Amino acid sequence: MSGVARIEARHLARSPLLWLGFALAAWSTALMLRTDWPTLPGAALAAYQNGSLVGTGAVWAGAWLGLRDRVSGAADLVTVTPTAPWRLWRARLASVAAVAAGSFGLLFAAALGVWAVAGGRGLPDVRLLADGALAVVLGGLVGLAVGRLSGSRAVALLAGPVWFLACMAAGDPWGHRLSPALMQLGPGSVELGFVPDPLWPHLGYLLGLVLLVGIGLVALTVRGGGQRPRPLPVLAAVLAGLVLVGVGGARLFILPEALVVLGPDPADWKPSAEAEVVLADPSFAYPDDGRATSCAGDATLTTCVYPAYRTALAERVNETLEPVARLFQGLPGVPTRIRMIPASGAGRCHGGEVQVEETLLSWLGARGELAHTYLGCAVGPPHLSGLTEPRPGGARDAVKLWALLAGGAVTAEELRRASDDDLWGLGASGERPSAMVAPALAMSELPADRVRAELAPVWERLRAGTLPASELPGQRP
């Protein structure tokens, strides 16, 4: 029957339906490259994003194969052959599995290639390949079963989008538990980038599902055949499938819906509810996991990201923040290092270091937020009315606005308009926006060196929130 599997595989590999999924996946990858930083996430390698698309193609290709005998009218020719139906369908399952896994492997290899060309470093987790391939194989088998059992072109056609939507059920932890490689990373997902542990239950769970779906499909075709598969191997496979699904499923079931990575040691990962308590503690800092090794910058500011983001990302972050950092160069307590961390709760300040979570740091549209995060660590947190007495007159916020002005992040005109219309919520702290904007505009009239020199003697008071705005540079006659 290997001959049949070869012929089927050859035709499946030429199936436009499968390659439609592949093309969509490639398009999705390209889109991600275009809209995000010009790098691929190292651990995900686009597998999370695109497995579902290849899987959709696999569902269609499998459904086409399952339908073909009935639609073409060739079922009688196949039936009157001495080959037992279970042997034929076993060969067809093998061909679907081989082609689906191969197409995902090809996408994975292509993503690896792009990642390498883009300067990615480090070792990709090849278990993602196994996981993604298994998930896509499962899609192919489900398609085969749908095509075979429904006998309906409309149902088979719908099976693809239904599969895709099921995979894309954003925020649904059950969806994410089915397969990390099929799912979009999203809120509520288990952080997998550097948490390989849940992958093993996923692999076992998926392998078990593949076994059970395959055996179930073959079992449905046995009727009417003169031959039966030997019961012992089938029983062994069913048992293995049940054990894998049971153990993997149980392991996945007891996983919390979201794990927050609070350190390189898995013992430090906590469910989100517990992690919130830890993250709320201002003294918490993410330990150095030694992973952010791609660095760019100088003594003023150095940015370090995970190697897969390559130094280009570090350079671009530095380009954004370095003009702001330079304004405060030499002042005590000003951060000189930005480090990428996997944990949420962005913008932790720790020992001259700003820790920024991976998703925020790699998002091109978050440059403004990055600057605010950096300034929060450099100058101090925003003034909160009523929490600090005496009221400092918004001096820290004024200095931050000046830094944004002097660093070129905003123009004076934008700042005046924001002040007049309170566009940025400047009045949220209880101060009039003009009380912050006016000193900032006044400081911007002075050379940056002079502002820095005049800030130096009052710097500690400014960071402590006890400096009134009237003592800022340019405010005294």
Next chain:
Amino acid sequence: MTSGAHVRVEGVRKRYGGVAALAGLDLELRPGITGLLGPNGAGKTTLIRILATLLAPSAGEVRVNGWRAGAAADRVEIRRRLGYLPQDLGLYPRFTVFEFVDYLAILKELDDPADRHRRVRAALEAVELTEVAGRKLRSLSGGMRRRVGIAQAIVADPDLLLLDEPTTGLDPEQRMRFRQLIAGLGEHRTVLLSTHLVEDVAAVCTRVVVLGQGRVRFTGTPSGLRRLAEGQVWRSPEDGAGAVASWRTETGAYRVLGPRPSLAAEPLPATVEDGYLLVCARSRGDTAA
């Protein structure tokens, strides 16, 4: 080389809901070509599908070389010796001619690739499709597709060959070649040829079975069928009242099948088709009675 199959059909009945397609049918097939004739709805295709092990009879038994079609293990043995061309032939449109016949050859347990490919090539040559072996099936004409169907039926050198309306869609020249092919195949096989075309049966069959209303109405040789009509075929200047069949010929006279229409009528030699029409008429008469 195959030696043919011995097929025995005993008391076979088949009902579709309240309709009896076969109403207690006994038949025996031996090596040689047997033509299966009958009007639409006579049960020809139902019989062929039962012999092909695609349908189970409602009652009765089919044996091929002693194997019972109703027993699962025996059914596999029957299928190992079976070649089948269905009336509604379905092919995989994206496959090439060679691939499709090769695919079915694998399912027919021709496991050795070299031998199998040799047989596929021989089958394609037999139906004169060698030139288009690399073409996709969807690009073939109806006649060519029919020949692909015949090629897959003969590729494993079957003992029993069941052909359901094999000449449908073939032009006269192709039908002539098909007759030559079938005549050669029937030398060492048991061939059952179901058809509406009496001339095909007359040309190549050694035996003929006529079905009517789900029963065997005639079994014998084509010449035996022809002889049934001897003395009942006339050339007459006038249409025959109460005739089985009557039609006007190019000379203006009528060809009448049935009792002598008039004293002016002259006897004509009977054909196999005359015999067939007579059997069908009697079958209808029996049912009406």
